[in-house]
Amino acid sequence: AQTVTQSQPEMSVQEAETVTLSCTYDTSESDYYLFWYKQPPSRQMILVIRQEAYKQQNATENRFSVNFQKAAKSFSLKISDSQLGDAAMYFCAYRSVASGTYKYIFGTGTRLKVLA
Amino acid sequence: DVKVTQSSRYLVKRTGEKVFLECVQDMDHENMFWYRQDPGLGLRLIYFSYDVKMKEKGDIPEGYSVSREKKERFSLILESASTNQTSMYLCASSLVEGGFQRAIYEQYFGPGTRLTVT
Numbered sequence: 001a002q003t004v005t006q007s008q009p010e011m012s013v014q015e016a017e018t019v020t021l022s023c024t025y026d027t028s029e030s031d032y033y034l035f036w037y038k039q040p041p042s043r044q045m046i047l048v049i050r051q052e053a054y055k056q057q058n059a060t061e062n063r064f065s066v067n068f069q070k071a072a073k074s075f076s077l078k079i080s081d082s083q084l085g086d087a088a089m090y091f092c093a094y095r096s097v098a099s100g101t102y103k104y105i106f107g108t109g110t111r112l113k114v115l116a
Numbered sequence: 117d118v119k120v121t122q123s124s125r126y127l128v129k130r131t132g133e134k135v136f137l138e139c140v141q142d143m144d145h146e147n148m149f150w151y152r153q154d155p156g157l158g159l160r161l162i163y164f165s166y167d168v169k170m171k172e173k174g175d176i177p178e179g180y181s182v183s184r185e186k187k188e189r190f191s192l193i194l195e196s197a198s199t200n201q202t203s204m205y206l207c208a209s210s211l212v213e214g215g216f217q218r219a220i221y222e223q224y225f226g227p228g229t230r231l232t233v234t
Binding site: 004006009035037043044045046047050091102103104106107108109 | 120147149156157158159160161164166172174206208222223225226227228
């Protein structure tokens with residue numbers, strides 16, 4: 001069974017600085033998607049970034065980028081120029097593309113604090 | 117924008133009560149999900165539905181049931197609420213993964229219902 005591990009329950013970053021959130025996963029599959037979701041306090045969870053395992057190029061969305069290391073089964077999220085609005089719970093998630101599957105496997109989350 | 121709404125943000129119920137949590141999405145998504153979110157445990161899937169009247173158990177279905185009579189609405193039912201069901205409940209929806217085009221669609225989440233069972 002696949003597992004997703006986020007080993008940092010909480011992280012802090014100074015405004016305008018860069019922070020990296022870690023995520024590792026375990027799978028025997030070669031074809032899958034990885035996601036980072038953001039859950040701001042008392043607000044809805046939203047997708048931050050998505051990576052397809054077959055794409056070697058790391059995904060980037062504005063100030064958010066990932067470091068996808070398939071062999072190491074690592075999928076870290078880098079937030080550049082951190083802003084107060086980046087403070088949230090961040091979840092890493094795995095999704096197989098195998099036929100008949102539908103489950104998203106979530107990590108336990110990392111709470112990011114942004115210090116002014 | 118996709119909108120997923122949940123009937124209540126906060127709910128307080130007594131042990132043994134039957135509890136209904138409602139979720140509605142407005143983007144004609146086929147897939148709908150109910151998760152439970154607890155600190156240190158992340159999101160755990162309770163039930164999943166891929167079509168009207170179709171459902172599949174997730175990782176923690178015990179003590180819960182679901183109903184999907186219309187495509188846009190997915191209800192989570194706690195038949196007899198217990199204190200260990202105090203939690204945040206999140207609903208999500210997504211398009212079905214499509215045909216010859218490989219695409220794993222993101223999930224769109226509702227705001228959550230914080231349920232307290234006393």
